[in-house]
Amino acid sequence: MTIAKSPLRTLVIGAGSWGTALATAATRHSHSLLFCRHPDQALTIEKHHYNPRYLSDLLLPLTLHATSDISVAIHHLQQAPQQSLIILGVPVIAMRETCQQWFTLLQQAQLEHIPIIWTCKGFEQSTGALPHEIIHQVSHFPHTGVLSGPSFAKEVIQHLPVALTVASHSYLVQQRTTDILHNSFCRIYHSQDIIGVEVGGALKNIIAIACGIADGLQLGNNARAALITRGLVEITRLGSTMGGDPSTFIGLTGLGDLVLTATGDLSRNRQVGLAIAQGKTLQAIMDSGITAEGVRCARDTLARATHLGIEMPITQAICRVLFEGIPPKEAVQQLLMREAKQEI
Ligand SMILES: NC(=O)C1=CN([C@@H]2O[C@H](COP(=O)(O)OP(=O)(O)OC[C@H]3O[C@@H](n4cnc5c(N)ncnc54)[C@H](O)[C@@H]3O)[C@@H](O)[C@H]2O)C=CC1
Numbered sequence: 614m615t616i617a618k619s620p621l622r623t624l625v626i627g628a629g630s631w632g633t634a635l636a637t638a639a640t641r642h643s644h645s646l647l648f649c650r651h652p653d654q655a656l657t658i659e660k661h662h663y664n665p666r667y668l669s670d671l672l673l674p675l676t677l678h679a680t681s682d683i684s685v686a687i688h689h690l691q692q693a694p695q696q697s698l699i700i701l702g703v704p705v706i707a708m709r710e711t712c713q714q715w716f717t718l719l720q721q722a723q724l725e726h727i728p729i730i731w732t733c734k735g736f737e738q739s740t741g742a743l744p745h746e747i748i749h750q751v752s753h754f755p756h757t758g759v760l761s762g763p764s765f766a767k768e769v770i771q772h773l774p775v776a777l778t779v780a781s782h783s784y785l786v787q788q789r790t791t792d793i794l795h796n797s798f799c800r801i802y803h804s805q806d807i808i809g810v811e812v813g814g815a816l817k818n819i820i821a822i823a824c825g826i827a828d829g830l831q832l833g834n835n836a837r838a839a840l841i842t843r844g845l846v847e848i849t850r851l852g853s854t855m856g857g858d859p860s861t862f863i864g865l866t867g868l869g870d871l872v873l874t875a876t877g878d879l880s881r882n883r884q885v886g887l888a889i890a891q892g893k894t895l896q897a898i899m900d901s902g903i904t905a906e907g908v909r910c911a912r913d914t915l916a917r918a919t920h921l922g923i924e925m926p927i928t929q930a931i932c933r934v935l936f937e938g939i940p941p942k943e944a945v946q947q948l949l950m951r952e953a954k955q956e957i
Pocket residue numbers: 627628629630631632650667702703704705706707710711732733734764765766767903904906
């Protein structure tokens with residue numbers, strides 16, 4: 614079926630790198646509209662087919678449309694409410710505000726039955742809530758889920774192969790996400806483990822920072838492999854205590870995303886680690902406007918782990934470096950010099 618004849622419609626809210634990439638992937642099987650906060654951004658995408666603020670060197674498909682007008686976005690969904698999907702592509706820091714604004718509008722337009730998926734990775738700072746908890750606090754919309762997995766936006770815009778997991782208790786969410794995003798370069802897997810998927814996505818960012826630091830200090834391949842493996846143990850320990858299925862953490866959204874961001878230089882969290890190892894201050898790094906959710910997540914995770922009595926030595930070491938100013942080399946020594954113990 615040609616796109617002109619497709620009944621499917623996608624609205625992506627949040628025109629950062631990942632929102633732009635997913636809106637691009639969605640043009641394969643649906644009429645895809647990207648909602649931008651800034652009118653100039655929407656105009657440039659419409660007229661010149663690139664996002665002037667994110668990944669601006671990549672050309673976007675002519676079939677991708679953009680708007681900064683909320684009424685246009687709502688009208689887009691009203692054209693085919695039974696065939697639509699909404700993707701929330703904003704970071705966790707903007708999740709509550711975005712949901713509060715949009716869910717009211719969707720309800721007023723009687724569009725609350727449209728499946729909604731989100732992509733953010735982390736805990737809300739003020740409440741410690743996971744994204745699905747924010748969603749449920751704001752609304753009781755029936756068809757919601759999380760989309761996650763190892764995926765650099767740049768590669769997705771370039772149509773390089775990627776595999777993602779959508780976790781939801783709603784069959785409609787899984788089916789609509791698959792109908793719209795599953796194609797010859799993008800595989801969609803299904804899961805019901807929302808907590809496991811969300812916790813894996815949030816915590817891998819902390820280990821990506823740790824690997825960036827280790828690589829920046831030139832500690833070698835052995836050190837990186839140890840950090841990834843022991844990092845996965847930490848993620849699984851906390852994640853399963855929080856209610857995630859232990860097997861989720863060795864899947865795409867756990868180990869998969871961990872390997873990607875711990876080793877791939879496109880990862881902003883890894884870049885934070887590399888910059889810290891070069892002696893840059895956290896303040897200077899964050900002032901550059903980089904979205905690196907592992908920084909906030911490290912503090913929130915450590916607080917949660919301490920509360921639950923769970924040991925997370927790598928996370929603790931990262932917090933010492935990021936927030937207490939301990940030199941990275943000293944934190945490495947402290948990690949290595951802990952008492953020998955049983956591996957499993
Ligand atoms: N970039 C990537 O490759 C991937 C990112 N993700 C996740 O997707 C989420 C979004 O990431 P990116 O697009 O990379 O971030 P980004 O920094 O590139 O873009 C963030 C977007 O959110 C919007 N935004 C920020 N604050 C807002 C607010 N208060 N209200 C409304 N909109 C706001 C910005 O205008 C921007 O469009 C993050 O949680 C990230 O972890 C997931 C997979 C891949």
